Amino acid sequence: xRQPIVLHVDLSHGTLRSELVPKQVTTQFLGGRGVNAYYAYxxxxxxxxxxxxxxxxxxxxxxxxxxxxPCSGRTSVTCKSPVxxxxxxxxxxxxxxxxxxxxxxxxxxxxxxxxxxxxxxxxNGKMEIRDAREIWGSDIKRxxxxxxxxxxxxxxxxxxxxxxxxxxxxxGYINFSWHHAAGRAGAGAVMGSKNLKAIAVRGTGGIxxxxxxxxxxxxxxxxxxxxxxxGTKTLAQWGTSGSLPVVNELYSINNRNFQNNxxxxxxxxxxxxxxxxxxxxxxxxxFSCSTACHRYVVNQNGPFRxxxxxxxxxxxxxxxxxxxxxxxxxxxxxxxQICNQLGLDVVSAGSYVAWAMECYEKGMLTKExxxxxxxxxxxxxxxxxxxxxxxRREGRLGDLLAKxxxxxxQELGGDSxxxxxxxxxxxxxxxxxxxxxxxxxxxxxxxRGPDHLMTETFAEYGASPxxxxxxxxxxxxxxxxxxxxxxxxxxxxxxxxxxxAITDALGFCAFSSTAAYxxxxxxxxxxxNAFTGESLSTDTLMEAGRRIVxxxxxxxxxxxxxxxxxxxxxxxxxxPVSSGPRKxxxxxxxxxxxxxxxxxxxxxxxxxxxxxxxxxxxxLGLLDLTKDQxxx
Amino acid sequence: MDExxxxxxxxxxxxxxxxxxxxxxxxxxMFVPSLSRIRIVKIHEMGFNNPISCLDCSRMPCxxxxxxxxxxxxxxxxxxxxxxxxxxxxxxxxxxxxxxxTRVSYKCDxxxxxxxxxxxxxxGALSYQVGSNQAKTKRRDRTTIRYELVxxx
Numbered sequence: 001x002r003q004p005i006v007l008h009v010d011l012s013h014g015t016l017r018s019e020l021v022p023k024q025v026t027t028q029f030l031g032g033r034g035v036n037a038y039y040a041y042x043x044x045x046x047x048x049x050x051x052x053x054x055x056x057x058x059x060x061x062x063x064x065x066x067x068x069x070p071c072s073g074r075t076s077v078t079c080k081s082p083v084x085x086x087x088x089x090x091x092x093x094x095x096x097x098x099x100x101x102x103x104x105x106x107x108x109x110x111x112x113x114x115x116x117x118x119x120x121x122x123x124n125g126k127m128e129i130r131d132a133r134e135i136w137g138s139d140i141k142r143x144x145x146x147x148x149x150x151x152x153x154x155x156x157x158x159x160x161x162x163x164x165x166x167x168x169x170x171x172g173y174i175n176f177s178w179h180h181a182a183g184r185a186g187a188g189a190v191m192g193s194k195n196l197k198a199i200a201v202r203g204t205g206g207i208x209x210x211x212x213x214x215x216x217x218x219x220x221x222x223x224x225x226x227x228x229x230x231g232t233k234t235l236a237q238w239g240t241s242g243s244l245p246v247v248n249e250l251y252s253i254n255n256r257n258f259q260n261n262x263x264x265x266x267x268x269x270x271x272x273x274x275x276x277x278x279x280x281x282x283x284x285x286x287f288s289c290s291t292a293c294h295r296y297v298v299n300q301n302g303p304f305r306x307x308x309x310x311x312x313x314x315x316x317x318x319x320x321x322x323x324x325x326x327x328x329x330x331x332x333x334x335x336x337q338i339c340n341q342l343g344l345d346v347v348s349a350g351s352y353v354a355w356a357m358e359c360y361e362k363g364m365l366t367k368e369x370x371x372x373x374x375x376x377x378x379x380x381x382x383x384x385x386x387x388x389x390x391x392r393r394e395g396r397l398g399d400l401l402a403k404x405x406x407x408x409x410q411e412l413g414g415d416s417x418x419x420x421x422x423x424x425x426x427x428x429x430x431x432x433x434x435x436x437x438x439x440x441x442x443x444x445x446x447x448r449g450p451d452h453l454m455t456e457t458f459a460e461y462g463a464s465p466x467x468x469x470x471x472x473x474x475x476x477x478x479x480x481x482x483x484x485x486x487x488x489x490x491x492x493x494x495x496x497x498x499x500x501a502i503t504d505a506l507g508f509c510a511f512s513s514t515a516a517y518x519x520x521x522x523x524x525x526x527x528x529n530a531f532t533g534e535s536l537s538t539d540t541l542m543e544a545g546r547r548i549v550x551x552x553x554x555x556x557x558x559x560x561x562x563x564x565x566x567x568x569x570x571x572x573x574x575x576p577v578s579s580g581p582r583k584x585x586x587x588x589x590x591x592x593x594x595x596x597x598x599x600x601x602x603x604x605x606x607x608x609x610x611x612x613x614x615x616x617x618x619x620l621g622l623l624d625l626t627k628d629q630x631x632x
Numbered sequence: 633m634d635e636x637x638x639x640x641x642x643x644x645x646x647x648x649x650x651x652x653x654x655x656x657x658x659x660x661x662m663f664v665p666s667l668s669r670i671r672i673v674k675i676h677e678m679g680f681n682n683p684i685s686c687l688d689c690s691r692m693p694c695x696x697x698x699x700x701x702x703x704x705x706x707x708x709x710x711x712x713x714x715x716x717x718x719x720x721x722x723x724x725x726x727x728x729x730x731x732x733x734t735r736v737s738y739k740c741d742x743x744x745x746x747x748x749x750x751x752x753x754x755x756g757a758l759s760y761q762v763g764s765n766q767a768k769t770k771r772r773d774r775t776t777i778r779y780e781l782v783x784x785x
Contacts, residue, residue, distance in 0.1 A: 066663055067653070067663050068650060068653045068654060068657065068663065068752075095649070098649075098665075102664070102665070102666065141677070177676075178676040179676070179679075203666075204664075204666035204667075204732075205664065205666075206656065206660060206662040206663055206664025206666075206667070207662055207664070208661075208662045209662070212657070212661065212662075216654075216657060220752070223650075223752075223754065227754045236755075281679060282646075282680065282681075283646045283755075284647060284679060285646035285647050285648035285649075285755075286648070287648065287649055288648060288649065288650055288653060289648050290646075290648055290650060290754035290755065292646035292647075292755060308677075308678075309679070310679075
C-alpha cells in the first residue's frame with residue numbers, strides 16, 4: 001500500500017499539481033470521507049459563497065476502494081453546500097472510484113472557476129483540462145457517450161453533471177459511471193458553478209496490499225458472510241424498494257408531503273412489482289459488490305414509454321411516488337429516468353413537487369404559476385412535466401422550485417413554509433421520524449440536513465436477530481430495540497455515526513455495515529490492517545470515526561451553526577402522525593431537546609451551543625487543526 | 633473426453649468485477665483488473681454485462697498463430713513468448729491479452745483446475761463445468777419455459 005496522492009486542480013488558473021497526503025492525515029482521518037473532511041476544513045474559509053470560486057469540491061474514494069473488500073467501491077464528495085450553506089458530504093457507488101485508484105490517484109480537489117465549460121481528463125498519471133463547450137448542455141447519458149467518443153476509449157469512467165447541475169438547480173447531483181450518483185445537498189450545482197462538466201478517468205495500474213494473503217482471506221470470508229445475510233438476499237432480489245410495503249405497514253411512509261403516513265397502493269411502488277410486471281431487466285452492481293441492489297428497468301408501453309435505464313430506489317419510489325400520491329408505476333419510472341438524465345437528486349426533486357402540489361391544493365399556487373400544469377395530488381403526468389421543468393429551470397415555477405423549498409417557500413410566502421419539509425434548508429428524505437426516535441435525533445444532528453445517509457439507526461427497529469443483538473451490545477439491553485423509546489437513543493446514534501464515518505472513510509457501502517452487519521467494525525479493522533500493515537484496534541478505528549464526525553461539526557460551528565440548527569422540519573415537530581398504531585406521535589421540541597441534551601453530553605459537546613468542549617477536541621487530537629477557529 | 637471450462641451466463645452477471653479482482657490478485661499479486669484473465673464488457677446503455685475469458689476452444693487459433701510455441705493449451709510460456717501479439721489477432725473473442733509491462737501475452741490458466749473467478753462469483757454468472765452440462769442445463773431451462781407456455785395456453 002502506497003501513501004495516497006491528492007490531485008489539486010485550480011480551474012481559475014488552469015493549473016494541476018499533485019502531492020502526497022501527509023501520513024498524519026491518513027492516520028487521523030483514515031481516507032475517503034475523513035480525508036475529504038480534513039481538506040474541506042483546511043481549504044474552505046468560513047462564510048464563502050458555495051457557488052463562488054472559493055468553494056472547493058473534494059472527491060475521494062475510500063481507502064479500500066479498488067480491492068476485493070466487499071462493497072468497498074464508494075466515493076465521497078465533499079464541499080460547502082449551496083442549499084444549507086453548511087458542510088456537505090455526499091456519496092456515490094459505481095466504478096469511478098476504483099478507476100481513479102488504478103490511475104494512480106486517491107483524491108481530487110477542485111478549486112476556482114473556469115472561464116468556460118471544461119472537463120478533466122486523467123489518464124494513468126497524465127492530466128489534462130479539456131474544452132467541454134461542445135458537451136455542455138448534454139444529459140448524463142449523452143455526456144458519457146460524447147466523452148468516450150472524444151477520448152476513444154470505452155473503458156473510461158466518467159463523473160458528470162447534467163443540465164440540472166449546469167443550471168445550479170439546488171438538487172443537481174453528480175453522476176458516477178452511468179447509473180450511480182452523489183445526490184444530496186447540491187454537489188452538482190457546485191460543480192456546475194465551477195464550469196466543470198465532468199471528470200473522466202482511465203487507469204490500468206494496480207493496487208498492492210501490505211499483507212496480501214491475510215487481506216484476501218478476510219475479504220473473501222466477509223463476502224461470504226454478507227452473501228448469507230438475510231437482509232442482503234432480500235436486497236439483491238428486490239432492491240431497496242423491496243422494503244417499501246413493510247415500511248407502509250409500519251405506517252411510516254411519506255404520503256402527500258408527510259401529511260399522511262399510509263398508502264393503499266404500496267405494492268405498485270415495490271421492488272417486487274418491478275419484477276412481476278416485467279419492468280426489471282437486470283441488476284447492476286457497484287464495484288466489488290456481490291449484492292447488486294441497483295435495478296435496470298425498461299418500459300416501452302403506455303403514455304410513459306421510453307424508459308431504459310437505472311431503476312428507482314426506495315427513496316425514488318417514495319419521493320416521486322407516495323409523497324406526491326402518484327400510484328402509476330410507469331409515471332414514477334419516467335420521472336426517475338428524467339432525474340437520472342438531467343442529473344437531479346430524486347429525494348429533493350420529489351419533495352419539490354410534493355410541496356408544490358400542497359401549495360396548489362391550498363390555493364397558494366395556480367395553473368398560471370405552473371404554465372398550465374394541473375398539480376393535483378396523484379397526477380403522474382404533472383409529476384413528469386414538473387421534474388423536467390425543474391431540471392431545465394423552465395417557467396416561473398420550475399425556476400422557483402429549483403432554488404430548493406426553503407428559499408421557494410420564503411419567496412412564495414404565507415403558510416407555505418410550514419409545508420416545506422426541510423431543516424437546515426435540505427429536504428427530508430422519505431423517512432417518518434415521528435415514530436422513530438433514534439432516526440429523529442440522527443436527522444436533527446446531521447451536518448447536511450435531515451436524511452438517512454450520514455447516520456441511519458436502522459437497528460433500532462429490531463427487525464432481525466442481528467439488529468437486536470447490536471442494540472444489546474450498544475445499550476446493554478435488548479429491550480431498547482424499539483424505535484418508540486427515547487432512552488439510549490444518543491448511544492445508538494453515536495455508534496451508528498462512528499460506524500457510518502469509517503464505512504464512508506474506507507469506501508464501504510452503508511447497507512453492508514449498518515443494515516446488514518457483515519462489514520462490522522471488527523471486520524473493517526481487520527481489512528484495514530491487512531491492507532495498510534498497521535494494527536489498529538476496533539476502538540481506535542471507531543475513534544477515528546468520531547474524530548471525523550466531530551470535525552464535521554466544527555466545520556458547521558465555524559460557519560455559525562449552533563444547537564438551534566439541530567432541528568427537524570416544522571411539520572414533524574408540530575403536526576402529529578395522522579393514522580395507524582402510532583397515531584399522535586410527534587417530534588415535539590421538548591422531546592428533541594431531551595434527546596439533544598443526551599447526545600451532546602455523550603459527545604462532550606456544550607449543551608447550550610453544541611460546540612465540542614476543549615477537552616473533547618484535545619482528546620480527539622483536533623486541537624492543532626482547529627484551535628484558531630472556534631471562538632465563543 | 634469433455635474438459636471442464638469456465639462458462640459465463642451474461643444474464644446473471646451484475647458487473648461487480650469481483651472476478652477481475654480475484655483473478656488479477658492470483659496471477660499478478662495485486663488488484664489490477666486491466667491484467668485480469670477474465671474481463672467484464674459493459675454495454676451501459678442496455679444495462680448488460682458480458683464476462684469474457686478463454687473458452688478453451690477445441691481448435692485453438694491462438695496456438696496455431698503463435699510462431700514460437702509459447703501459446704499453449706491454457707498457458708503462455710513466457711520464456712518463449714516474443715510479444716508479437718499474433719495470438720491476440722487470432723483469438724475471435726478478445727480472451728488473449730498483452731501485458732504492457734512484461735511485454736508478453738497472457739491467457740486464462742483455469743487456476744490449476746480451481747478457478748478463483750468462479751469461486752468469487754456470488755451472483756452465479758460463472759460456472760466451472762464440462763460443456764455438455766451447459767447444454768443439458770439449457771435444454772432443461774428451455775423445457776421449463778415451454779412447459780409454462782403450454783400450461784398457460
